[in-house]
Amino acid sequence: PGSESSPIPTSIFTEMTELARRTGAVNLGQGVPELDGPEQLLRDVADAVLAGHNQYPPAYGLPELRQAVAAHQRRRYGLALDPDGEVLVTTGATEALAAALLALTGPGDEVLTLDPCYDAYPAGARLSGATLTTAPLAMDGDSFSLDPDALRAAVTPRTRVLLLNTPHNPTGAVFTLAELTAVAELCVERDLTVITDEVYEHLVYDDTPHIPLATLPGMRERTLTVSSAGKTFNVTGWKVGWISGPAHLVAAVTSVKQFLTYASGTPYQAALARALDGVEDWAAGLRATLRGNRELLSTGLTTAGLRPWRAEAGYFLQADVRPWGFDDGHRFCRELPGIAGVVAIPTSAFRQGPDPAPWLVRFSFCRRPESLSRAADRLTAAA
Numbered sequence: 001p002g003s004e005s006s007p008i009p010t011s012i013f014t015e016m017t018e019l020a021r022r023t024g025a026v027n028l029g030q031g032v033p034e035l036d037g038p039e040q041l042l043r044d045v046a047d048a049v050l051a052g053h054n055q056y057p058p059a060y061g062l063p064e065l066r067q068a069v070a071a072h073q074r075r076r077y078g079l080a081l082d083p084d085g086e087v088l089v090t091t092g093a094t095e096a097l098a099a100a101l102l103a104l105t106g107p108g109d110e111v112l113t114l115d116p117c118y119d120a121y122p123a124g125a126r127l128s129g130a131t132l133t134t135a136p137l138a139m140d141g142d143s144f145s146l147d148p149d150a151l152r153a154a155v156t157p158r159t160r161v162l163l164l165n166t167p168h169n170p171t172g173a174v175f176t177l178a179e180l181t182a183v184a185e186l187c188v189e190r191d192l193t194v195i196t197d198e199v200y201e202h203l204v205y206d207d208t209p210h211i212p213l214a215t216l217p218g219m220r221e222r223t224l225t226v227s228s229a230g231k232t233f234n235v236t237g238w239k240v241g242w243i244s245g246p247a248h249l250v251a252a253v254t255s256v257k258q259f260l261t262y263a264s265g266t267p268y269q270a271a272l273a274r275a276l277d278g279v280e281d282w283a284a285g286l287r288a289t290l291r292g293n294r295e296l297l298s299t300g301l302t303t304a305g306l307r308p309w310r311a312e313a314g315y316f317l318q319a320d321v322r323p324w325g326f327d328d329g330h331r332f333c334r335e336l337p338g339i340a341g342v343v344a345i346p347t348s349a350f351r352q353g354p355d356p357a358p359w360l361v362r363f364s365f366c367r368r369p370e371s372l373s374r375a376a377d378r379l380t381a382a383a
């Protein structure tokens, strides 16, 4: 939808969360966690507010959070970053993505991304006046993978930025070293700048490890890496993220950020700096919870006669809804609150080009186990 005067449509998440609210359905649409963040982190934010850390922080972000981000990248991935100039704190990953696209692209440029993709990418390209082009992911049985040949075929002389996302929303794919190496070679060969959205970096459940694209040969100097405290700490409502990379690219993003939001929430940043230093223990627990949730949802969907696909990471899994007689995920999702009291999102909402699998539907498992069980019971009863 969207209004006549706005070229930017209403987000599918806004639409489906509203539908869940109206119908009282269990909301497995939007990726909004029902579980809270680490208790110490919550206390630290409360303390920071009461201690008076309530005015504008430096526009780049509080030094302690920039240092914690740089230390995190070094510790986990061996990536060396200067916290002064190579790290920018943003209002969620969303602002980092928008500011980077506005900084690096404009009319006449192409932004190349994977299809399907997260909905902020087409919207961000549109805001900057650039054209979004896409390379379809390959589908192998019950999972998605990156097709380097399709990506290569989609690069044109106008391609200014490659916008990558691993682990990937909506598919839950984690791209392998072989896939990312092919991407890196292409970027070097065609001299592409990369924005890589790695917000689910800590939420990987199986054997394929998350590899930041910036760690591959020739990539550090051309790559902006985006992440989000919302995903890593179950605090999506705080809207704190960060973007890191070479100083000249971060400076360009910073110049745009000044006039989007200027700076981002002070008390959150102080508390997150401390939490990020100790993220590994927390993240291991969160992964265990979400891995259990994934099993619960997958089993529930199977029992209800749907066919869940594999998801290695993130908040979501896709299910094939044809066993219920639906070829069209949009129709399935429109009817599902009435049939079963559950809200989900058609995977085709994330498609830019032709959809070879319009019967896939995305279900979110970042919910309480009770909510997943309730949804599973309702689906089984309706099957």
Ligand code: PMP
Pocket (backbone or CB within 6 Å): 031, 091, 092, 093, 094, 095, 118, 120, 165, 168, 169, 197, 199, 227, 228, 229, 230, 231, 236, 239, 240, 241
């Ligand atoms: N990128 C991806 C792939 C996402 O799934 C999301 C959704 N939460 C975001 C970016 C936005 O993150 P944030 O809430 O930090 O703006």
Ligand code: GLN
Pocket (backbone or CB within 6 Å): 011, 013, 014, 029, 030, 031, 032, 169
């Ligand atoms: N990233 C979340 C999802 O994919 C939603 C974020 C939003 O509502 N913008 O569902």
